[in-house]
Amino acid sequence: MTRRQLTDTQRKLIEPFLPIGEYGPYPERLREQFEGVIWRFRTSSQWREMPGEFGPWPTVYGRFRVWRDAGVFTALLEGVIAEAARQGQTDLSLVSVDSTTARAHHDAAGMCIGKEAMDALEEAAADQERARQKGAARQDGTDRTDVTTPSGKSGGASGDGASSV
Known part of the structure; x- marks a missing residue:
């Protein structure tokens, strides 16, 4: 006995859209092969x-x-979808299109970075953080430009580490 992925009602609904003559095998094997595709993606x-x-x-x-x-x-x-619309059974609130991209950290992907490249990346990140904090200070009305970088160095605008508040 075959494990059916589709009920007979569902099968009747989609049958007009399946390629029986042009792209498909003999009609008696079409259902099993189509349900095999459904099984593969369902599992x-x-x-x-x-x-x-x-x-x-x-x-x-x-x-x-x-x-x-x-x-x-x-x-x-x-x-x-067109047939469901004709029957008044369209519920597009259930349709979801997701274009999210999830990326792993380069270490998770096995990427090897040399010390010079890692130092340059850390310095670029520190520069970006200093710029972000400088912009936040301007929005707050303070003009604090001394920011400590992750390496512990002071990154103030005057370069002497003094804070002007």
């Missing part, structure tokens, strides 16, 4: 871990690539 598994009931994983992966390149999934999404 976040590797293609090689796909159960055999969806067909051989290289075949399902090949169908996915053909469908992806042909724009089948984009057409399917647009078609389902």
